[in-house]
Amino acid sequence: MTVATQVNAAEATPHAEREQPTGTRPFAGFEWLLAGRYLRTRRREGFVSVIAGFSFLGILLGVATLIIVMSVMNGFRKELLEKIVGVNGHIFATPIDRPLDDYDSVATRLRRIQGIKLAIPLVEGQALASSQTGNGGVLVRGIREADIKSIPFVGGNIRRGTLDGFDTAGGVAIGKRLADSLGIQAGDTITIVSPKGASTPFGTAPRIKAYPVQAVFEIGMTEFDASFVFMPLTEAQAYFNREGDVNVIEIFVDNPDNTQAVRDAIEADAPRPLVLSDWRQRNRTFFNALEVERNVMFIILTLIVLVAALNIVSGLIMLVKDKTADIAIMRTMGASRGTVLRVFLITGAAIGVFGTLAGLGIGVLFANNIKAIMAALNWLTGANLWDPTVRFLSDIPSVIDWREVASVVLMALVLSLLATLYPAWKAARLDPVEALRMG
Structure with a gap:
């Protein structure tokens, strides 16, 4: 079928008929199949696939780094609190008169x-x-x-x-x-x-x-x-x-x-008569500084996930532009705007979901074995990468807070899904007649 024939067919098709969905079930099998094909590397769309790969790696590294750093910060607070309070006591009573x-x-x-x-x-x-x-x-x-x-x-x-x-x-x-x-x-x-x-x-x-x-x-x-x-x-x-x-x-x-x-x-x-003070008063500055550092690190590392999500936006926009003719043909064959929207939602969300899950696995694995990993790095480099005279504690601590892990995963998933909305909406709003004429 020539482009002119496709255009005439599209113009002859009633608008209401073209908008009818191809199926009642959301996320049909062919939508998953098409989204999977868009994610695979091809010679002609190689650059788009490279951007998708970097987006995947960005989300993976962002989620993994957030989990590792927050676990270490939690370990620091737990170990310091136990040792400072465990040696110095909780309440201090001094005489008055x-x-x-x-x-x-x-x-x-x-x-x-x-x-x-x-x-x-x-x-x-x-x-x-x-x-x-x-x-x-x-x-x-x-x-x-x-x-x-x-x-x-x-x-x-x-x-x-x-x-x-x-x-x-x-x-x-x-x-x-x-x-x-x-x-x-x-x-x-x-x-x-x-x-x-x-x-x-x-x-x-x-x-x-x-x-x-x-x-x-x-x-x-x-x-x-x-x-x-x-x-x-x-x-x-x-x-x-x-x-x-x-x-x-x-x-x-x-x-x-x-x-x-x-x-x-x-x-x-x-x-x-006694003057009473507790460990919070004596160590307020120290633990407040530790909490501020922890919050700042969370914000800074969240930017890694945000940048990776923006890469998803740019990658999908380029993919939509590259697949303009394909979208127009699907629309003339009866695909609804919702179908096109879901195809690109699946494409972008897959990058975020799989990147988040991979980052979750790597982050938890690293946080649970951080002492063994540090020992291996010390052996490979021949240097003591964890100097206890500088960092207060003899060993690097790590405590996984599963509520924080859940919040990191949820944040990464939400950012990834939000990043797919605009490109998917642009693809769904594409006019098939104009697209075929331009093609």
Whole structure:
């Protein structure tokens, strides 16, 4: 049939008859078949297929990167929260009117309050730790043996030595990174220097005392492992001139996210006036910065998916332009505008759906095996790509939040489907008579 014959046939066909659908079932089999052919590579439409391929890869990489990055950010928050709160406590009680010399009775009464599992009296002070090979600033914490053993991140992570007899042995427990930097092991001697020592006629003399290293622990957070020194409570009181009192009572609760209810209970039943603060107040800036970074990363990486969706638009527009004659012939043969619309909707949506599903699989696989992948990359490159001294944590964490994964997948699917609407609508609105005349 010549083009002129097709034009005459199209003009002779009543408009209402041409608009009748070819079938009552949406997304008929031939529509899927035609959309599949449009997605296959042919020599004449090779450039269109290349754009479709890049759109597929863009959506795949965007979805996978979003899942991986959000999982790592969730892992960061979980690990930092567990370690910061797990070592430092959830609520901190400090005295108001007089020194906290009745800390035993206060701690005992606090433990009876519902929701509190630990109340630990502490003496804290800054000092300088030194050995024959180095020195560094440390935070000395005076604590009793039973209390240090009850802190899981310390008592459950002893790498060398032991905490048995901690109250009477006269030794200290130090972090692994501090031990490595000073070049000492369990059984060696560490010297603690404090600027606030004994008062003399010539002023305050620094206090210098050597202690045997009884235990070496590894919390897994660089800042803590490189700066914490735990000392028996009575020895810390003598070293820092506390005269039988403590700085603070650290309180560990059953639910760290519900500290306000416990604070209210403490204020209602406090044995003496106390100033209360919680982990949210002490670490507000840090966790707010982490949340801002997480949200910004989500927005930035969403742009990758958006760019890939725009590639779908450009690819489909070029495909519609290339298939103008085919669309006109289909219309003259009885295909409705809805049929043409669905064909190009399937074509564009297939790129988005398969790209999203592939990105979902790769992202989840990568996030679940990120430590093994990092170890393989370290082996291939011969370098430590995850430096714990810079990134706080010893290992790269990853926690998949399936609600976030679902939102990422839904967002990618919606953007992909929206990207197909305009090109599909343009194809459906194409006038077959004008298209055949131009062809």
